[in-house]
Amino acid sequence: MNRSSRHFSFTVLIVGGMVLGSLAFPTGASAKKLNVVTSTTDMAALTQEVGGDKVSVDSIAKGYQDPHFVEAKPSFLLRLRQADLLVVVGLQLEIGWLPPLITQSGNPRIQVGAGGYLDASQFAEILEIPQGTVTRAEGDVHPLGNPHYWLNPDNGRRIARGIATKLGDLDPGDSAFFQQRLQDFDKRLSEAEQKWDAEMKPYRGRKIVTYHRSFPNFAKHFGLDVIGYVEPRPGIPPTPSHTLETIQLMKRENCKVILVEPYFDLKTPQSIGRETGGQVVVYLPSVGGEKGVDDYFKLFDYDIGLLIKAFGASS
Amino acid sequence: MKVVGLWVSALLLMVLPCFGQSDAGQGAPAQSDTAGLMQKIRDLEDRVISLEGQVRQLKTQQVPSAQPSPNPAASEETNAQTAPAASQTQAVPAVTSEPGGQSVTLGGAGGSAAKALNPDISAIGDFIGVAGHNPMQPSPALQMHESELGLQAIIDPYARGDFFLSFGEEGVNLEEGYITFTALPAGIVARVGKMRAAFGKVNTLHNHVLPWVDRPLVTNSLVGGEDGIDDAGVSVQRVFAGPKQIVFEATGQMFRGDSGNAESPVFQSNAKNDVSAVAHLRSYKDLTESTNLDLGLSYARGHNDQGSNFLTQLYGIDATVRWKPLRRAIYHSFIGRSEFIWSQRQQFPAEQRSFGFYTSGDYQLGRRWFVGGRYDRSGRAEFADLKDSGASAVLTYWPSEFSQVRGQYRFTRYAGNIDTNELLLQVMFSLGAHGAHPF
Numbered sequence: 001m002n003r004s005s006r007h008f009s010f011t012v013l014i015v016g017g018m019v020l021g022s023l024a025f026p027t028g029a030s031a032k033k034l035n036v037v038t039s040t041t042d043m044a045a046l047t048q049e050v051g052g053d054k055v056s057v058d059s060i061a062k063g064y065q066d067p068h069f070v071e072a073k074p075s076f077l078l079r080l081r082q083a084d085l086l087v088v089v090g091l092q093l094e095i096g097w098l099p100p101l102i103t104q105s106g107n108p109r110i111q112v113g114a115g116g117y118l119d120a121s122q123f124a125e126i127l128e129i130p131q132g133t134v135t136r137a138e139g140d141v142h143p144l145g146n147p148h149y150w151l152n153p154d155n156g157r158r159i160a161r162g163i164a165t166k167l168g169d170l171d172p173g174d175s176a177f178f179q180q181r182l183q184d185f186d187k188r189l190s191e192a193e194q195k196w197d198a199e200m201k202p203y204r205g206r207k208i209v210t211y212h213r214s215f216p217n218f219a220k221h222f223g224l225d226v227i228g229y230v231e232p233r234p235g236i237p238p239t240p241s242h243t244l245e246t247i248q249l250m251k252r253e254n255c256k257v258i259l260v261e262p263y264f265d266l267k268t269p270q271s272i273g274r275e276t277g278g279q280v281v282v283y284l285p286s287v288g289g290e291k292g293v294d295d296y297f298k299l300f301d302y303d304i305g306l307l308i309k310a311f312g313a314s315s
Numbered sequence: 316m317k318v319v320g321l322w323v324s325a326l327l328l329m330v331l332p333c334f335g336q337s338d339a340g341q342g343a344p345a346q347s348d349t350a351g352l353m354q355k356i357r358d359l360e361d362r363v364i365s366l367e368g369q370v371r372q373l374k375t376q377q378v379p380s381a382q383p384s385p386n387p388a389a390s391e392e393t394n395a396q397t398a399p400a401a402s403q404t405q406a407v408p409a410v411t412s413e414p415g416g417q418s419v420t421l422g423g424a425g426g427s428a429a430k431a432l433n434p435d436i437s438a439i440g441d442f443i444g445v446a447g448h449n450p451m452q453p454s455p456a457l458q459m460h461e462s463e464l465g466l467q468a469i470i471d472p473y474a475r476g477d478f479f480l481s482f483g484e485e486g487v488n489l490e491e492g493y494i495t496f497t498a499l500p501a502g503i504v505a506r507v508g509k510m511r512a513a514f515g516k517v518n519t520l521h522n523h524v525l526p527w528v529d530r531p532l533v534t535n536s537l538v539g540g541e542d543g544i545d546d547a548g549v550s551v552q553r554v555f556a557g558p559k560q561i562v563f564e565a566t567g568q569m570f571r572g573d574s575g576n577a578e579s580p581v582f583q584s585n586a587k588n589d590v591s592a593v594a595h596l597r598s599y600k601d602l603t604e605s606t607n608l609d610l611g612l613s614y615a616r617g618h619n620d621q622g623s624n625f626l627t628q629l630y631g632i633d634a635t636v637r638w639k640p641l642r643r644a645i646y647h648s649f650i651g652r653s654e655f656i657w658s659q660r661q662q663f664p665a666e667q668r669s670f671g672f673y674t675s676g677d678y679q680l681g682r683r684w685f686v687g688g689r690y691d692r693s694g695r696a697e698f699a700d701l702k703d704s705g706a707s708a709v710l711t712y713w714p715s716e717f718s719q720v721r722g723q724y725r726f727t728r729y730a731g732n733i734d735t736n737e738l739l740l741q742v743m744f745s746l747g748a749h750g751a752h753p754f
Binding site for chain 1: 682
């Protein structure tokens with residue numbers, strides 16, 4: 001009996017310590033700014049556009065990191081615990097790392113389905129939604145559609161609108177402010193879009209090969225034709241036979257540009273480039289992939305600049 | 316869902332006349348008209364996309380609503396049936412689970428909760444082949460070592476549930492089955508159920524996430540072997556911000572007091588009061604963007620198989636260093652880990668104080684290849700003077716992230732004089748949506 005009561009006091013000590021600790025380090029958001037955590041930098045950039053100085057935004061993944069494989073480090077737990085809003089890309093992009101972080105955060109506001117959890121994919125046009133039976137014989141497929149949907153300015157606008165509405169719900173006092181910022185963003189984006197459309201117009205219908213299937217929304221918007229991938233299946237590293245097929249395909253179709261995400265090895269793309277005389281272009285799928293590319297506009301400026309240069313050199 | 320479909324078609328129907336009018340109206344529509352129309356089409360496109368998004372959300376809706384849905388059958392029943400029947404239903408309180416039953420039972424929505432709310436189901440197969448002679452710990456040449464079935468879902472807005480059933484070649488074991496309360500105040504995360512205790516690192520890991528085929532000697536000798544400290548109880552956890560950007564995680568757990576495998580339990584509850592307790596303090600720091608350090612202190616105490624008056628206490632220190640360059644995260648990484656464990660076991664005639672440790676390193680060579688090594692040394696819990704030591708070399712190949720082939724060469728010297736050399740081969744494969752494990 002004596003011993004078990006010692007056990008009991010031991011447990012009480014631990015729990016008591018935790019409660020005391022939680023009093024010592026208060027959790028909730030500090031009145032003024034909304035604390036927003038996003039899974040990727042693109043969502044952070046869009047939140048920043050509409051949130052302005054009324055929000056403090058932090059992204060878990062870095063722009064040059066493969067968003068499928070992020071380590072769920074405990075340091076993210078602290079940020080998540082303070083968050084009023086968590087914005088995720090969704091469509092199972094973060095399935096390998098985000099769920100345990102959400103569970104362990106101990107923050108009821110951002111649990112799946114709670115008011116502070118926002119799946120941005122609901123606002124965007126989603127491509128490549130698999131029809132019929134889905135199996136992993138097709139590689140690491142995303143059964144709900146391609147999650148790399150933010151590389152289309154129209155989707156950017158839609159996501160920003162969704163985020164602005166959500167920020168307004170969480171902070172009704174500043175709702176008009178967020179809508180105002182949204183209108184301003186919309187205007188600047190429309191102007192930029194006209195410029196980008198004009199720049200890309202001469203290259204409509206050009207054929208390209210990408211490493212991973214992360215480009216369909218960009219390609220659709222700017223009228224490019226993605227004819228193949230360096231990966232034989234999503235998430236499966238290149239194989240010699242598939243590489244040979246890709247080389248033949250590019251020669252047949254007279255395709256001269258290979259786009260590679262910054263987190264993939266360049267060896268196979270470069271050997272394809274050598275065989276076909278194609279250019280290997282390390283494009284940025286996300287904001288923050290390179291120094292200076294720190295907002296949504298600069299992301300498109302950067303990628304379009306690269307593409308124009310590559311198309312120019314290959315023609 | 317049908318309603319949304321109707322909306323989409325209605326919108327499309329509205330677009331068609333727009334085209335018709337513009338063609339019929341003027342021969343050459345003014346520039347501004349075209350721009351206006353384009354704008355209208357864009358707006359409609361936005362609305363269609365937003366509706367598509369809502370449909371997707373509905374399809375993937377994971378969180379059941381916290382409120383019971385009103386039951387249409389109930390009103391019909393009361394209309395049709397006479398008063399005695401109604402009083403009868405009142406008298407029998409609420410255990411029916413038939414669709415159409417008036418009451419809400421645990422499990423909630425019953426018939427109306429369609430397949431969409433099924434938990435994520437996964438199965439992981441773990442096949443092991445062993446070559447070489449080991450008289451001390453014999454293992455079969457070929458075995459389907461474990462088949463782990465995982466069922467995971469969000470229970471309601473306040474909790475999630477996880478079940479891991481492990482099927483050995485004979486019999487089934489509930490490896491873990493717990494509810495995690497995610498909406499508690501003050502950032503506290505609590506778990507209730509059967510779970511692997513937070514003692515060190517290896518004890519918390521399922522077989523399929525280990526970097527080796529087997530578990531270290533110190534785990535086998537002092538911490539209950541493959542099953543480890545895995546018991547029914549309650550766990551409370553909280554994360555704290557420390558100085559210099561150190562993250563602390565404190566865990567306190569209380570269990571029934573039965574752990575380890577049947578032949579040599581680490582803890583054994585001989586009476587109801589023989590509960591066991593585990594405490595863990597973890598500190599974590601990002602040294603750079605790609606390197607981090609994880610240090611932990613663990614303590615466990617419980618009663619052992621000698622009786623209620625005999626305690627076993629375990630003390631542990633664990634250290635993990637990880638390196639993963641973010642730009643090449645899928646190609647290269649390194650994990651170095653060590654655990655030091657002291658066991659203090661009261662037994663007849665004299666208390667045994669044993670010590671053991673392992674230290675290991677795993678380097679990722681490329682996208683699919685991993686190489687690693689481990690050094691082991693441990694006394695035995697019941698005979699502290701008998702010390703075993705060993706070393707392993709491991710090579711792992713990943714055809715994809717859903718399957719894995721691993722070879723391990725293992726040398727062990729038992730009690731300082733019996734040497735064994737073994738070759739272990741493991742094939743693991745994963746089906747379905749296995750939730751990610753904590754870092």
